[in-house]
Structure formats: C-alpha cells, structure tokens
Amino acid sequence: MGTFLENLVTGAALGSIYALISIGMTMVYGLLKILHVAHAGVYVFGALLGLLAFRLTGSILFAFPAAVLGCALMGYLLYRFMYRRVQDEKPLIPLIVGIGMFTAMGDAYRLAAGPYSISFEHGLAQTGIVLGTFHISFNQVLVIGSAAALLVLVWLMVNKTKTGLAWRASAQDREVAMGIGVNSNYMFGLNFMFGSALAGIAGVLVGLYYGAVNANMGEVWAYKVFVVMVLGGLGNVTGTVIAAYLLGLAETFIISSWGYFLPRDAIAFICMILVLILMPNGVMGKRKQV
Amino acid sequence: MKKAIVAACLALVLCLPLAALADEVKIGFHAPLTGWAAADGQSALRGAQLAVEFINADGGINGNKVAMVYYDDRIEAKESVIVARKLIESDRVVGVVSGSYSTPTRAAAPIYDRNKVPYISTIGTHPEIPMNRDYVFQIAVMSPIHGRVGAWMAAETLKAKSAVLLVMDNDFGSAVTDGFRIMAPKYGINILKEYNYPLGEKDFRSLLSNIKNDNPDVLWASGYYEEAAQIAKQAKELGLKATIIGQEGYDSPKFFELAGDATNGVVITTNLDRGSQSPMAQKFLAEFFKQHKVAADMVAASAFDGMLVMAHAIKTAGTKPDDIAKAIGEMKNFEGVATGPLLAFDAQGVVTRYIPVQIVKDQAFTSLTVCKDPKLITP
The missing domain is CATH 3.40.50.2300 (Response regulator)
Structure with a gap:
C-alpha cells in the first residue's frame, strides 16, 4: 500500500511538471497553429534564471519571480522578433525557425552555464511527511501544490476573464475575432508571455525537484511536449493537462511494475501511438460530426 | 625577392617545431573536456597537468622537459579516432595517455597499437582495450x-x-x-x-x-x-x-x-585511497587541493598516474616504442603513483592493484x- 501511494505521488509530481511545460506550447498551437519547439528552450532559461536568482539571494522565493519575469520577456521577444515575421507562412517555416532558435539557445546556455549539472539544492529538500513506510518529500509537495495552484489560475484566466474570452475567440476563428475588435497581435504576444512564464516556473520546479539544473535539460522536452499535446488533442488546454497527469502516472506505474523494459520516453510515444489509433482527437476529443 | 621572403618564412615556421622538439619529450593526452562527461574530463586534465608539473620540477625525463599535447575527445568514439591521428601524425608524440571512458579509449586503442605508439588507459575499464595489443596498457580497475x-x-x-x-x-x-x-x-x-x-x-x-x-x-x-x-x-x-x-x-x-x-x-x-600513507598520494592530494580548491577525485588521480607511468617508462627505457612498452609491462610494485602501488602488469597489459x-x-x-x-x- 505504501509503495502504491508513493508511486501515486511520484506520478502526480511528474504529471504536474509535464502539465506546466506543455500548457504554453498548447496555447501557442491553439492560437497560431505553430509548433513552438523553442518552448523547451524557454523552460531551460527559467531553470537557469531561477538558479541565478537563488545563488544571488540565497532564497528560493526569489527564484520564481525571476523565472516568471525573465521567461515572459523572452517569450514576448521570441514572438515579436521571430514568430510574428513568419506567422502567416506555411506551418513548416515557423517550425524550422523554432528548431533553429532551440538549437541556438541550447548552445548559448552551454556556453554560459557549462556542460554539466549545477546543484540547485535548497535546505528543505530532505524534509517531508512520514506516515509509517509512506514518505512524501517537501519537494513533491512543492511541485504538486504549485502546479495545482497554477492550473487553477490558468483555468480562471481562460474561462472567467475577458482576455480569456478573447483568447478562446481567436483560437476558434482568428479572422472573425479580429472582425469583432480583438487585437490579435496583442493576444498572440500575451499568449506567448503567459505560456513562457509557466514554462519558467516549471524549469525552477524541475531544478528544485532533482536538485540540479543542466543546460541540456530541455532536449528531451523539445519533442516530448508533442506527445503530451497530441495525447491531449492538439491545442486543447484541459486535454493537455489531463494527458500530462495520465502520462506521469503511466510512466511511474509501468516502471514500478515491469522496470525499464522500455526507456521512459518510449512509453510516452507508445501512449501517443495508441491514442492516435484508438482516439485520434486526444483523450478529451469528441468524434467529429459528419 | 617576394618568393625568397615567403620561402624564408616557411622555413622558419617549419623549423620552429623541430627546434622545440629537440629538448622536450612530447606525451599525448585526451579526455572528454566537453559533453556529458566533461566534469570528469576536466578533472582528468588537471591530474595529468599536475603530473607533468611534478615530472618537470623533478628535472624532467633525463634532463628533457615533458610537454603534454592534449585534445578534447568529446566522449565520442569518432572524435577520439581523429585525436589519435593528430597525436600520431602531426604531433608525433612518444606515448599517449587516455583520461577518457571506455568508448573513446576502445575506439582509439587499435590505432595506437598499429602505429606502435604506447597507450595507457587510465579510467577506461573495458577488457577489450588492451586485449592482444602489445602497445596498449590499462591501469584502470577492471x-x-x-x-x-x-x-x-x-x-x-x-x-x-x-x-x-x-x-x-x-x-x-x-x-x-x-x-x-x-x-x-x-x-x-x-x-x-x-x-x-x-x-x-x-x-x-x-x-x-x-x-x-x-x-x-x-x-x-x-x-x-x-x-x-x-x-x-x-x-x-x-x-x-x-x-x-x-x-x-x-x-x-x-x-x-x-x-x-x-x-x-x-x-x-575505487582506486584512490584518501587515507593513503604513500608519500606520492599525500603529495598529490595536497597539491591538487592547493591549486584547485577542490578535493581530487579518482579520475584526476588515474590520469596523474598514467602520465607518471609513461614518464617513468621513458626515463628507464628511452623513447623507442618497443622499449617503452617493455618497460611498462615489466613494472613491479611501482610506488611512484597516487593510487599505488601498481603491483604488476599481466600478459594482456592490465595492472593488478589493491582496491581501497x-x-x-x-x-x-x-x-x-x-x-x-x-x-x-x-x-
């Protein structure tokens, strides 16, 4: 029983991280139909900025605002000076721009931070809740708790605010939304900033969760986010969140029961293939009306 | 006139390395200075550099200074093959020490062996590295x-x-x-x-x-x-x-x-005993910490030892490849290293040592x- 509960917590923590990273990319896809590969680079930027702020101030409380502000700015600049120039081209062109940006960012981080993992250790990492043989660490509480709070924030933002309404309108039909007075370029920029800020928080959380930050920690994410997006039905925020948690739990329980008969990321891709065969519109998808 | 100047410059450039070569012994070294094993590679390089410092402070090899030529193998087999060619063909080193993992070392070993350049693997533990190769040795723990x-x-x-x-x-x-x-x-x-x-x-x-x-x-x-x-x-x-x-x-x-x-x-x-009573181990640990403000690890110690073993063999046997290889193979109870003593090398060129x-x-x-x-x- 203790093992089952621990796996549940481990899976939920992984799912929380997956969700926070994927939301930004899903929002961009939902609005602009762009596969924003450089999003994984924004996530690493958040981790590095958070670490820098932590090193300078000695408190993890400063790591989060630093990552949020830095990544939001980076997201905006990426949109303003990169994607905005190509947003009306064929989808392949923004994709190539994204890949190029991601590669450049990866190398820049390596030059700035060095090629190896850097410690991101805060004093509370080893504390936690113990109930018999069942342990929850402070890190897991931190990750799951912050993700839950942020997801509620995203939900309120998308469903309860005027900006959220404009966002949904633009996602459904850009031209009509523009026709009724939604400033779409403004929406797109805001969208990039918001998603990037979430990725930045995810970067800090991952750094704290594993106690380490690495310049190449975004490499897996550059493609793994696609899996979460496809599982969730491309561009569907709620679906993406559900898919992220399902994937985190699936990975954890499969590894716990059968070990690594497949690498962790292969599990994700097999889930994606199964979903594409069985429910091609994602876990939240509805059959298209014919 | 122009041609003459160009020719003179060319001659000067070509002669410079020859002049430098006359009074120094060149030993090659490679380690993963970038890539996922970079922390180990950097540490190995520091160890090897410290060994060269010790050897030269001690009068070099029979009066000649040791010069280390090193390259980054990026922890890739194909890169370490390129490095091997460079060290053998353009740098013309007397021997080479590897401060790298098994994969790059294993890829380079046959090249050094074919070209009769003595080669010591210090942390690459794969048994195939020295197997049936007269010029390749392993001081790493199998x-x-x-x-x-x-x-x-x-x-x-x-x-x-x-x-x-x-x-x-x-x-x-x-x-x-x-x-x-x-x-x-x-x-x-x-x-x-x-x-x-x-x-x-x-x-x-x-x-x-x-x-x-x-x-x-x-x-x-x-x-x-x-x-x-x-x-x-x-x-x-x-x-x-x-x-x-x-x-x-x-x-x-x-x-x-x-x-x-x-x-x-x-x-x-591991192979580096932090509580070792051996004078070389204590000197190595103290000097490494003094220079880098971080405790030496086994990678640094192993690369350090590889350099010392190579230098010792050249000192006793001269610079002919066959003599160097023979001298390494015949070492017994060699105490002049940080992870010592190296008890003996077996027929395949693998060292036996105590394990701390x-x-x-x-x-x-x-x-x-x-x-x-x-x-x-x-x-």
Whole structure:
C-alpha cells in the first residue's frame, strides 16, 4: 500500500511538471497553429534564471519571480522578433525557425552555464511527511501544490476573464475575432508571455525537484511536449493537462511494475501511438460530426 | 625577392617545431573536456597537468622537459579516432595517455597499437582495450573487480545478508554488477531482486519505492555521479535504510555538490585511497587541493598516474616504442603513483592493484578498508 501511494505521488509530481511545460506550447498551437519547439528552450532559461536568482539571494522565493519575469520577456521577444515575421507562412517555416532558435539557445546556455549539472539544492529538500513506510518529500509537495495552484489560475484566466474570452475567440476563428475588435497581435504576444512564464516556473520546479539544473535539460522536452499535446488533442488546454497527469502516472506505474523494459520516453510515444489509433482527437476529443 | 621572403618564412615556421622538439619529450593526452562527461574530463586534465608539473620540477625525463599535447575527445568514439591521428601524425608524440571512458579509449586503442605508439588507459575499464595489443596498457580497475570487492566488503565489513541490485544499462554498469552477482552468494549474501535503469535517468523514485519494500541490507547501485547523486538523494527522501554501495563512477566532487548530505554513509570501491600513507598520494592530494580548491577525485588521480607511468617508462627505457612498452609491462610494485602501488602488469597489459574502499563522512570520502585478496583483485 505504501509503495502504491508513493508511486501515486511520484506520478502526480511528474504529471504536474509535464502539465506546466506543455500548457504554453498548447496555447501557442491553439492560437497560431505553430509548433513552438523553442518552448523547451524557454523552460531551460527559467531553470537557469531561477538558479541565478537563488545563488544571488540565497532564497528560493526569489527564484520564481525571476523565472516568471525573465521567461515572459523572452517569450514576448521570441514572438515579436521571430514568430510574428513568419506567422502567416506555411506551418513548416515557423517550425524550422523554432528548431533553429532551440538549437541556438541550447548552445548559448552551454556556453554560459557549462556542460554539466549545477546543484540547485535548497535546505528543505530532505524534509517531508512520514506516515509509517509512506514518505512524501517537501519537494513533491512543492511541485504538486504549485502546479495545482497554477492550473487553477490558468483555468480562471481562460474561462472567467475577458482576455480569456478573447483568447478562446481567436483560437476558434482568428479572422472573425479580429472582425469583432480583438487585437490579435496583442493576444498572440500575451499568449506567448503567459505560456513562457509557466514554462519558467516549471524549469525552477524541475531544478528544485532533482536538485540540479543542466543546460541540456530541455532536449528531451523539445519533442516530448508533442506527445503530451497530441495525447491531449492538439491545442486543447484541459486535454493537455489531463494527458500530462495520465502520462506521469503511466510512466511511474509501468516502471514500478515491469522496470525499464522500455526507456521512459518510449512509453510516452507508445501512449501517443495508441491514442492516435484508438482516439485520434486526444483523450478529451469528441468524434467529429459528419 | 617576394618568393625568397615567403620561402624564408616557411622555413622558419617549419623549423620552429623541430627546434622545440629537440629538448622536450612530447606525451599525448585526451579526455572528454566537453559533453556529458566533461566534469570528469576536466578533472582528468588537471591530474595529468599536475603530473607533468611534478615530472618537470623533478628535472624532467633525463634532463628533457615533458610537454603534454592534449585534445578534447568529446566522449565520442569518432572524435577520439581523429585525436589519435593528430597525436600520431602531426604531433608525433612518444606515448599517449587516455583520461577518457571506455568508448573513446576502445575506439582509439587499435590505432595506437598499429602505429606502435604506447597507450595507457587510465579510467577506461573495458577488457577489450588492451586485449592482444602489445602497445596498449590499462591501469584502470577492471569492472568486475569492483563487484567482487563490493560483495566481499558488504559481507566482511558491513555484515550484510541481503542485497538488491540497481544496474545501469551500459557496459560499465553491467560489467561491475557481474562481479557482485557472482561473488555475493559465495559470501552468504542473498540477492533479493535486480532492477535495471537506462543511462541518464533522473527519476528513481518508483524503483526506490519498490526497493524499500524489498528491504535489503545493502543496495548495490552501479552508475556515474549524476545518477548516483539522484539515487542517494531520492533514497533518503523515501526513507530507504539500506547502505548504498557504489563504485568509482561515484568518485567525483560533483557527487557531493549534487546530493549534499544525502551522500553520507554511501560506500564505494575505487582506486584512490584518501587515507593513503604513500608519500606520492599525500603529495598529490595536497597539491591538487592547493591549486584547485577542490578535493581530487579518482579520475584526476588515474590520469596523474598514467602520465607518471609513461614518464617513468621513458626515463628507464628511452623513447623507442618497443622499449617503452617493455618497460611498462615489466613494472613491479611501482610506488611512484597516487593510487599505488601498481603491483604488476599481466600478459594482456592490465595492472593488478589493491582496491581501497571509501565511506562518505561529512560529504567527503574517507578510508573504510582495503582489499588485498589476490583472488578478488587479480583481473
């Protein structure tokens, strides 16, 4: 029983991280139909900025605002000076721009931070809740708790605010939304900033969760986010969140029961293939009306 | 006139290296200075540089200064082959020391052997590196020996009765574990379960939850410092009581940097005894710390030793490749190294040495015991 509960917590923590990273990319896809590969680079930027702020101030409380502000700015600049120039081209062109940006960012981080993992250790990492043989660490509480709070924030933002309404309108039909007075370029920029800020928080959380930050920690994410997006039905925020948690739990329980008969990321891709065969519109998808 | 100037310049440029060559002995070196093993590569380079400093301060090799020519192999086989060509053809080194892992070292070994350039592998443990090669030697500890000594130490020192194996899925991880798996039952240790994980894994929580349930006395976990740091940290978070037994892959200051307090109590088999009474070991540890403000690890010590072994062979036998190879092969009880003594080289060119076991106290390795049993330490 203790093992089952621990796996549940481990899976939920992984799912929380997956969700926070994927939301930004899903929002961009939902609005602009762009596969924003450089999003994984924004996530690493958040981790590095958070670490820098932590090193300078000695408190993890400063790591989060630093990552949020830095990544939001980076997201905006990426949109303003990169994607905005190509947003009306064929989808392949923004994709190539994204890949190029991601590669450049990866190398820049390596030059700035060095090629190896850097410690991101805060004093509370080893504390936690113990109930018999069942342990929850402070890190897991931190990750799951912050993700839950942020997801509620995203939900309120998308469903309860005027900006959220404009966002949904633009996602459904850009031209009509523009026709009724939604400033779409403004929406797109805001969208990039918001998603990037979430990725930045995810970067800090991952750094704290594993106690380490690495310049190449975004490499897996550059493609793994696609899996979460496809599982969730491309561009569907709620679906993406559900898919992220399902994937985190699936990975954890499969590894716990059968070990690594497949690498962790292969599990994700097999889930994606199964979903594409069985429910091609994602876990939240509805059959298209014919 | 122009032609004459160009010719003169060309002649000058061509003669410069020759002039430099006249009074120095060139020894080649390669290590992964970038890439995922960069922390080890940088440390190896520091060790090798310190060795050259010591040799030259001591009067060099028969009055000639030693010059080290080094390249980054990026922990890639194809890159270390290019490096080998450069060292042999353009730098024309007398011998080469590898401060790199098995994969790059194994790829380069046949090239050095074919070109009759003596080559010493210092941390590459793969048995094929020196096999049937007259000019290739290995002062690294052969992987299964770690497992054998680990099992001996678990039974004799830790009095363990049961173990779980956590095996990194690559050459190194499975080869070190082979030794443990064979030897543990002979010392009365019951192996309860075995789990594999891929290189580069960061999240061990689901496996560690299972292991906590298995409740072994010791957890034999193969891995490099990044994996080891996550294992130690997550094991502590989950409240695992078993003593973690690691190998030389853990032996890096990065292990302490990444896992902090969670490293205390971890036991490893390695080649650098921090409590060694050997004068060279003490001199090496003190000087390394003085220069770099960080404790030396086994990678630095191994590269340091590789350079010293090569220099010693050149000193006693001259610069002919056959003589150098013969001199290395015939070394016995060589004390002039940090991880010594090097007892002898076998017919394949693999060294036999005592294996120190270290335990982490206050985030530093300290001596626990030393294995001198020939049954366990002979390759």
